[in-house]
Amino acid sequence: MRWTKLAMALALLALLSSGCSRAGEPQEETITTIEYENPVLGVRIEYPDHWRFSQDEYLFPTYGFTLSDELGALILRVGWAYSASPDQVDDLIARTVEGNPGINIQRTGMTVSGYEGVMLSPLPGINPVTCIYLTVDDRVYEIWYGSEDVDAESWALLNSLQFETPQQSLASLGLEPAGGMTSPLPVTIPTPPMVIDTDAAFLLSDRDGQIFLFDVATRERQVLSSPGVYLPAPVETWAHLSTPVRLSPDATRLVVPQPDGGATWLLDLNGAAPSRIAEYALSATWAPDGRRIAFYIPGVATPDTLYVQQVSPTLQAARPLAQLDKIIGAAWSPTGAQIAAAVSTGELAEGGTDAYVEIVVVAAETGEVRSLGRALMSPTSALARDLAWTADGREVWYLPGQVAFSTDDASFRPLAARPAPVSAHVLAFSPDGSCVAHVAADQRTVWIDGIAPETDRLTVHLRDVTSVSALFWVDPEHLLLTTAAPNQPTAVWQVDPETGASVELCDDVYFVGLWSDPAHGYTNVAPSAERAPLPDPGPVETWQTYTDEVLGSSFDYPAEWELWEDARTGAIILSNFTFSRPDGWVALPDEAFWMTVNHIHVPAQDMARWIENNVHAQADRVEQVHLGGYDGLRWQRATLPLHESVTIPLDGDDIVILHRYPAASTHDAVFDHLLNSLEFTR
Structure with missing residues (x-):
């Protein structure tokens, strides 16, 4: 040379x-x-x-x-x-x-x-x-x-x-x-091509904002971006949850919104220069073909705009598709022909704080908008953006409102979420649904509990850890957790869910997300064609009796059905099915039965007003009932009647509320008999 x-x-x-x-x-x-x-x-x-x-x-x-x-x-x-x-x-x-x-x-x-x-x-x-x-x-x-x-x-x-x-x-x-490209940054995709096992890998960034892929098994790092692409913001929120990094379906590109609200980058993992596709953070979703993304930009005193942008094989300018009121979530259909969007209407439910959300589908080519219906969302819901399609494209699931909308007609059916056997706020179900990992009150101890009641608890003690901030399952054999405060340098640990052995994989990094986005695995899951038949309730003589010693109440229920307590809400839940989806959601057919029993306290002087706001103002049918020695109300919601409810004021400031889903099903007689078996010994 x-x-x-x-x-x-x-x-x-x-x-x-x-x-x-x-x-x-x-x-x-x-x-x-x-x-x-x-x-x-x-x-x-x-x-x-x-x-x-x-x-x-x-x-x-x-x-x-x-x-x-x-x-x-x-x-x-x-x-x-x-x-x-x-x-x-x-x-x-x-x-x-x-x-x-x-x-x-x-x-x-x-x-x-x-x-x-x-x-x-x-x-x-x-x-x-x-x-x-x-x-x-x-x-x-x-x-x-x-x-x-x-x-x-x-x-x-x-x-x-x-x-x-x-x-x-x-x-x-x-x-x-490349279209829309500003001054390119250095390309840092190494050669030869990636050899990391991406089924057990996750995305991290360093202090300089450089994203890399970390292999759980080998601890090898694969650099994916230049510095400055992902710089966490100094705020006490998990910014990557609201504007997450999204991997294309063919695993060749990443959409990377900077969590400080800055620019959004498109990273080509095959070696082409990265593209700065927006000057602000986008909550983008990939089309199934991996060639397009959809995102929405808030309007100022105007409706939000839903955009579609082609990113492969060439990067083209974003195309405005439709203007909608405040968009809070979007998801592509399995064929890529439509985009579902959740739109906040700004309208509150009668007598309450829940807000109405309209679910629409937008044609990806023409921008034609069609409404599927309205759902209710709690203002405290952490799932506001969560939309999912079934694999056949015939239903759109809006998880916060617990409703599945048909794209064929105006019908809908309720969704149910797997109850949590623990009351922790930081928890994660294993992909196979067999156990749940959660953080103890000291924020440093991790417990792994089996869903089945006879399983033992596994306790994981972490060394020199201030607090556990998040839990993630890569697969049933790999539980990952991050420590330290949100958007602050953190450490990533791996835990063996069988033995509880833990090892620190890396520290002084920022967690960006799992390589395979969990939402991708949970979305577009088809209902199982081989689902086991739902158990028959059997003769009334074979039923069992559940007794709540604290409340002093009891009721009869079919012995073959499942009954347990949701530790986070305190609700008693009765169902005739099990959960098969990895995200713990299920759509309820007419033959399903899902009942929750809740106990709340309302001051005696506010009881009448509470019943007026939470029953009469929301119901289109109210029936007086006498159950277990107390007068109550049996009613259905006027808008989106997903469930039938029974509200029973007890002595003092106690109220018992029963919800059964769907509102009408093949098990109407079961619900009637269960209500008639109610007893209160106070």
Whole structure:
């Protein structure tokens, strides 16, 4: 390899920085360089072989190449501004300065390799950078240097650039236009291609905002982005939950919204330069074909706008699809022909704090909007955005409202969520539904409980941990947890759910998400065609009696059905089915039976007003009943009657409320007999 002025400059700098060596002392290692020549760009350069290199594979506003260090930090970007002429340099400079208001950008005349140019510094970045507009004959080059300080070593690198007469046209490359692309960042996708087992991997970022993939089994790291792509915000919320990083269905791209509300990036994991697709964080959802994303942008005193953007095989400008009132969630249909959206109406339910949400479907090509119906959402719901389609595309599930809407007609049916056997706020069910991991009150101990009542509790003690902030199951054999405060540097641990053995995988990182988004696995799950028949209630003589010693109440129920307590809500739940979906949700057919029994306290002086607001104001049918020695009300909600309810005021300030789902089913007689068996011994 011949030595050019870059290699000699690097050697001289290394010699000067280490001091002149004397005879007999070890000499500096020989610097191995790689020579690069681009006949379209008209540029030649040599660079150390440990630097990372990428050449544009798509057509951006400038065409060129990028050099970055081993950690992915920008060293040098050389691009030809092929649409600009030398007399337009001042316009380019003015546009750059105007695009960065509030920054004291210095403009300095200079020369690079004998050609005159203008240097602008500092320009914003994770670390401030320098931009140089250089005129070479009839061409304009846009050069980015990864520091605001251009020192002797920097000038040695810049002056090592050799500009030659281009021998090939840009058109001859046949590059696909990237569309909407701003100045590219360095590409840091290493070669050879990814070999990490992505079934047991998750996404992290470091303090510099560089995303990497972490292999649970080998602890290897695969760098996926440049620095600055994912910088957590200093707020006490899990920002990645509201605007999560989303992996494309073919695992070739990531949509990365910055959690501080900043830009949204599209990362191509095959090596193309990343694209800045928006100047703000987007809550995006992928189409099943992996070629489009949908996202929504809030309006100011106007409706929100739902957009569709093609990202593959070429990146195109986003296309406004429909204007809707405040959008709180969106999801593609399995075929990609429609997008379901949850839209807040701003209307509160009568006499309560629950808000109405309208579920609509939007045609992905024409933007035609069709309403499926309205649901109710609690203002405290943590699942406000959660929408899911069944695999056949015939139902849209809105989880906060616990309702499944048919896309064929105006029908709907209730959804039920698996009850939690623990009262913890930080918990996660295993993918097979056999157990649940949750955090104890001390926030440092993790318990793993089996769903079956006869299983033992496994206790996991973590060393030197302040608090456990989140739990994630990769698969039934891998439980991951993060420690420390939200959006603060954290540690990631792996726990063996069989033995409780724990090991710290890495620390001083930010959790971004699982490689395979859990929502992707839980969405579009078809109802099982081989579902076991629901158990028959059997003769009344075979029923069992449940007794609540605290409340002093009891009722009879079919012995073959399941009855348990939801520890988080305190509700008693009776059902004639089990949960098969990994996310713990199920849509209830007519032959299903799901009943909850809740006990609440209402001051005696407020009892009449509470009943008026929570029963009469919401019901279209109210029937007086006498059950267990007390007068009560049997009623159904006027809007979206998912369930039938019975409200029984007891002595003092106690109220018992029974809800059974669906509101009408093949088990009406079972519910009647259960009500007639109610007894209160107070």
